[in-house]
Amino acid sequence: MDLSLIQGTISGLKVAGDIAKGLLELKTLSEVQGKVIELQSAILSAQGNALSANADQSAMVEEIRALKEEIARVKAWDTQKQRYKLVQPWSAGVAYALIESMSNSEPPHLICTNCYEIGRKSILNPVEDSQKWVHYACPVCKAQIPTGYRGGVTPQYAAD
Known part of the structure; x- marks a missing residue:
């Protein structure tokens, strides 16, 4: 004033x-x-x-x-961010995975590294391309992580 x-x-x-x-x-x-x-x-x-x-x-x-x-x-x-750990679930990229002991009964999931760095939790979603290759995509920033697999690929908890 x-x-x-x-x-x-x-x-x-x-x-x-x-x-x-x-x-x-x-x-x-x-x-x-x-x-x-x-x-x-x-x-x-x-x-x-x-x-x-x-x-x-x-x-x-x-x-x-x-x-x-x-x-x-x-x-x-x-x-919130203490509940996640940086992992490399597939050879082509990294993501933050929920730590099992901190899951509070949430299912395993991955969050986007780009969004994590700016203070936002954005869960990556599995998407199949036209040839059935699965990649995980961020709905917010559109980042993608190819899994190198076809068909169902399920995220795992991060180890403590």
Whole structure:
């Protein structure tokens, strides 16, 4: 938050107070009207500074909320990624496999190395090409790992 906005608000209110006190000493209507205009100007300036400070505060509150969400997401991913181990299930590529002792009764599966590196869990899906060769594909980044096999190929848990 810009401290000059707060100082400007306080200063504007002090000026408005001084002008209001000065109104009591005026004798003619034209002097009073001139001071009223001056008072209104000081009040509007203070109000503008207060609104700007409020907008800055709202922006900071939103930024703090977004940062807290990001911290929570990173902490959750740190916990999640400990459940996987880098393996080479077939000679043509690597993936992260679920560690059996950390499976929490989830079935064995592989997750994409590209997505893992950017903090995202994306389960690789088996896909057969037109010649029945099986490869595992990431639905998010489209990375593929050929298995070198035709027909059903089942992922295994990673050893502890």
